[in-house]
Amino acid sequence: MIFPLSIISLFGLVCLALLASPYPFLAPGAVLGLVGVAVLYRKPAWGLLGIIALVPFEGFFKDNALSGTKFIGASLALILMLQLALHQIPSERLRSNIWRFLIWFMVLYLLSTLNTDDMGMSLGHLRELSVGLVLFVITLLIGRELNLDLFARLATLSVTATCALAMFSSKYQDQGRAAGLLEDPNAFAMLIAFAVPLALLLVIRSPNLWHRLFWGACFVLLLGGMTKTESRSGLVVLFLSLMIGVWHYRTELTRIRPRHLGFAMLGLVIVIPLAIYAMPAGYVERIQSLSILSAGAKSQDESLGRRASYIVVGGQMISENPLLGTGPGTFPLHYATTGYAKAFSANRKIGDLYRRAHNTYLEIFSELGIPAGLLFVGMLALGVYNMIRARRAWMLRNNGNQADLMTHLGMSFLSLALFLMFLSAPNQKYVWIMLALTSVLRLKAEQAPLTGTKA
Template identity: 45%
Template sequence: MALILPLSLLLGLTIAILLAGPLPFVAPLLAPALIALGVLYKHPSWGILGLVAMIPVEGLFPEGSAITGGKLVGYTLILVVALQLLLRQLPEQRLRSNLWKLLLPFLFCYVLSILYSRHIPLSLETLRQLSVGLSLFGLTLLLYKELDLLWLARLMVLGVSVSGVIALDNIDERTGRSLGLLTDPNYFALLLTTAIPPALLLALRARHLLMRLFWLGLMVFLIFGLTKTGSRSGFLIFLLCLLGALWHFRAYRRYIQPRHFGFILLALMIGAPLAFQALPDEYVERVKTLAFIKQGVRSYDDPSLGRRTSYLVVGSQVIAEHPLLGSGPGTFPLEYAESGFAVAFSLSPNDPNLHRVAHNTYMGMLSEVGLPGGLLFIALVLLGLKNFQHARAHWLQAGDNHRAQLAAFMGLTFLALSVFLLFLSIPNSKLLWILLAISSGMRLETTEATAAATLPEARPA
């Protein structure tokens, strides 16, 4: 209380200086910024929620902007958490994770690959981008105990839905695909697909009919948006998530009586044709082209599939030439530009764009960082999936269906993202590293619960 008067005087003096300076419009923002800083200091986990909500709308800021909403929240959150660590308001023990045993060797291989990279400045820039995800991994580990995962699911679904409303009509005239805010239909499909499991979770957890209908409506909107992207990989991953949800609820089959089968068959007979008819003809034809993938790089009936196959060919060649340390982080586009595929699968003669990424995070890691580093990264993702599976199995066995359901659907979100890594090069994805940390937090919760259950009961004196 004694600091209120001097702090108020300092705030007033600072505002007066700003008003007299070259940037007077900043002065009115100072007081709200200080209030926001105080709120973030008291509830730092809200910063993680804010970052998750901002991921889908990052495209609203110009590319390469020095200040964006995500950067502002991220830097402030790092400052707040660092200060709380120094003041011992956050215990360092929260950084415990079973992922470090894979992450630390991966980072060692990554740095070693940079030292022998064919283009060190490009590799250092790639490391800088990866450091964003690594920072979020550490922040989420530290703040996991205060993190409300249901709110994270809500903000993820709402953020992706808002981005869809804004940019669903942003259509590529050449391909007819919805591009989203980041002008990339595949990344837009990634956001839509990863938001579908949380939307279903929220619909199942809603207590009121109107809220349940609201979340179901958003889920239908996300599925509709997925069809507008024309993403074949998104369609396959959506089906995978749907099967995963059915597998999670397989125990409920004992509640199905023989008389219910008629209604189920009737619903399938009516719903399946309607769902198929609701799909745009262009999307159905695009999914059918998956049959051409067996033709490999000579699949000129669909240049997109041929181009993706060429990435695998070039990546395999790089692995054969540099098996241990790769060609260096971020250097795959240089390798691809030097291959004959770059010209053969050029998007446009006027703008050839020969330097293209691997469009496969795992192949990119294996070719750029080498087999040891790439395999460690793949093992890291698999361990994250195993953490979610372990947490779900533990809470089911403990009879806590709510936590088991949360672990299952967070795991399905991570599954959708990890499978999408086969079609996009996004090792620095914020959502990837946040979900990895959440998987570790869930696994640690089950370990602590098991340890608490096995402690001998205290005997009365």
């Protein structure tokens, strides 16, 4: 693949301009940038893997205008646009069954923006969502070249590293709850729930004992990190995800013999007490608070009370504006005018009054209207269906390794989709990358020849 001379000339001019400027020390950075762009031009899939690895570390760059993910993402977008224009990448790669929902969703999104209650908030929301849309298109274009095993390793290692930081340093905790490099422990729990199925896959696929011990340690660290977040929603999502994994490997369970049960019982006797002992007391209390929920009962848990108030306010917004909603990003504006905002605000600060819905689906239904909400749900449901079809296609081709991989990637994507019920994150990068990847993997599986060998 020939690297365009025009881009080399552009970087040369930039270097000369920097040398003649008051900041000549920045000139080597332009050279390094040229090298990076050249590598991305040759291997654009490496750029997407880099974004996947850097997402958990974005907190390091939260005060910087230019972060690693932004630089790689912008470079990839420009490079792929150029390669499309030069027909170096076939435009057929943009084909996806997700478009049937996404295009109409964006039409309604723009109509809702024009009819918004606050244009500034809506434009800010659109700017954030555009990052996810760009990643969606990038993944469609280069998803076929993505090394999925390396994808699993990088995602597991990066999230595990932030888990280690959060577990052993109070600097990366929020009032005792692990938050990693993010501001919200629940957002951190979402990353952990995404990485756990991938770590489990690496444990199962390890070629030897040392690899198995290493990835097993990562798996344990992820579980410990989830416990340290004290996220009840994370525990629920993780449990559902692991149950899906047990169902997938149910045929392997038939190999268990009665003599193995003794070792299993011994392991449970050791692990369960240790897990209970290591679990923070606050987390136990938060889990126990779920047991007091009953019809008509008033919750004594402030967090559950806030979430109930979000549902009440969101339901009122939907009833008043069912078609186009109140505009993207305007839920905090409406919530701040209610008595709930003052009741659940500890210090009456602006950040405490203007709260998001902590539920992406509720937020979209209330801000964009019922039609757009249904389209958004349809996109994610279609993504899950794509993974089911991809797994089925590989099983028809007797390729057990690929079927296992589809199962674990499907578990990770389902974890993201479920977590959106407990977190406002419509622009979460992993969501949009995985959404595009589901259609890519399904097409790749269905186009594979039916002469696969049994794994």
